[in-house]
Amino acid sequence: MRCAGAAPLLGSLPGELDPTEGALLGAHLATCEACRARLSDIEALSGLVQDGLRTEAARRDLSTFADGVMARIPASAWRGAPAGPLERLRAFLRRHRVLAAASAVAPALAALALYLYIGRTGGTGPSELSVEVTSEDLAAIVLDTIDGPVILVGESSEGT
Amino acid sequence: MALPDLELVERARGGDPEAFRELVVRHQRRVYAVALGIVKDRDLAWDVSQEAFVRVHQHLAEFREESSFTTWLHRITARVAIDLLRKERPGRRSDVADVPEAVLQEAAPGVLATALGTNPQETVLRHELSARLTEALGELPDLHRAILVLREMDGLSYEELSLRLGIPKGTVMSRLFHARKKMQALLAGYAGIDAPGRGAAP
Numbered sequence: 001m002r003c004a005g006a007a008p009l010l011g012s013l014p015g016e017l018d019p020t021e022g023a024l025l026g027a028h029l030a031t032c033e034a035c036r037a038r039l040s041d042i043e044a045l046s047g048l049v050q051d052g053l054r055t056e057a058a059r060r061d062l063s064t065f066a067d068g069v070m071a072r073i074p075a076s077a078w079r080g081a082p083a084g085p086l087e088r089l090r091a092f093l094r095r096h097r098v099l100a101a102a103s104a105v106a107p108a109l110a111a112l113a114l115y116l117y118i119g120r121t122g123g124t125g126p127s128e129l130s131v132e133v134t135s136e137d138l139a140a141i142v143l144d145t146i147d148g149p150v151i152l153v154g155e156s157s158e159g160t
Numbered sequence: 161m162a163l164p165d166l167e168l169v170e171r172a173r174g175g176d177p178e179a180f181r182e183l184v185v186r187h188q189r190r191v192y193a194v195a196l197g198i199v200k201d202r203d204l205a206w207d208v209s210q211e212a213f214v215r216v217h218q219h220l221a222e223f224r225e226e227s228s229f230t231t232w233l234h235r236i237t238a239r240v241a242i243d244l245l246r247k248e249r250p251g252r253r254s255d256v257a258d259v260p261e262a263v264l265q266e267a268a269p270g271v272l273a274t275a276l277g278t279n280p281q282e283t284v285l286r287h288e289l290s291a292r293l294t295e296a297l298g299e300l301p302d303l304h305r306a307i308l309v310l311r312e313m314d315g316l317s318y319e320e321l322s323l324r325l326g327i328p329k330g331t332v333m334s335r336l337f338h339a340r341k342k343m344q345a346l347l348a349g350y351a352g353i354d355a356p357g358r359g360a361a362p
Binding site: 007008009010011012013016034035036037038040041042043044045046047048049050051052053054055056057058060062065066068069070072073077078079 | 177180181184185188189192193194197206209213270271272273274289294312313315318334336337340347
């Protein structure tokens, strides 16, 4: 292999040349001082390109860059957007599932506690509707039936 | 503790804007450096970098995790930058013949490496040449510059460069050789070591 053929192969990445080319280049480099010097130049230049561009990029103020990118992405691409009051509440409840679960059963628990309290103190209320407890959109109604207390849990209707 | 890229990608796919913003902030400077190397204009590099991230977001669902996020992001950046070059400067020549033979002969083999010394991180000359690197890159024909930057910054193989640029592998090798040669000559010239025997390194 001569210098004219070897020069374009200098600086190849490992495994990039076919084995024959690689062997020929290796043999040429072993005997050619000029091509070894060219290879040194390629390595020096490689470092300079990386350093130079990184240095240049480091000088640029990129503090508003991310804001610019985010502004170009439609808001609809993001989960939960656009968020109205109801959606914000739902998002809050999704993030706080334990709290949401507690709020769901709270009316029933409150009604049960009240019923037990009334029963223990010997109070005699109306034979049908003893008490109604509501929270958010849920309501629990305790019915005092002849078969014993029955707790009904369901969505509250407006105006009741 | 910072989340890995793939975790942020997964969250961004799920619609988490903060995860995507974190990816942008994490990679913006290197993306900008690659874009600047290819398009050489600071404002264009800014636009290219932003467009690259927007496209990344648009195609997040298609990202296959066999490759690293960085590799994927840089591929998109390169594509945007090269498309811009072709669109903005269709008439510009980018052939190997753009490199005059006389320029190629200006620097003797090894003179740049010798000038930079064996501990290049600490030499003043290296610092000076780094500062003028973009100026030298600006002297290259567009596709020569793109090939050199993608090779040196992203480590793209001849095959990848060939696919990316739509030119034969042999042409990639030839253009890379000429781009390097011209850069060496230019940088050696900046440093006053352009002629053999002028006493390069102190």
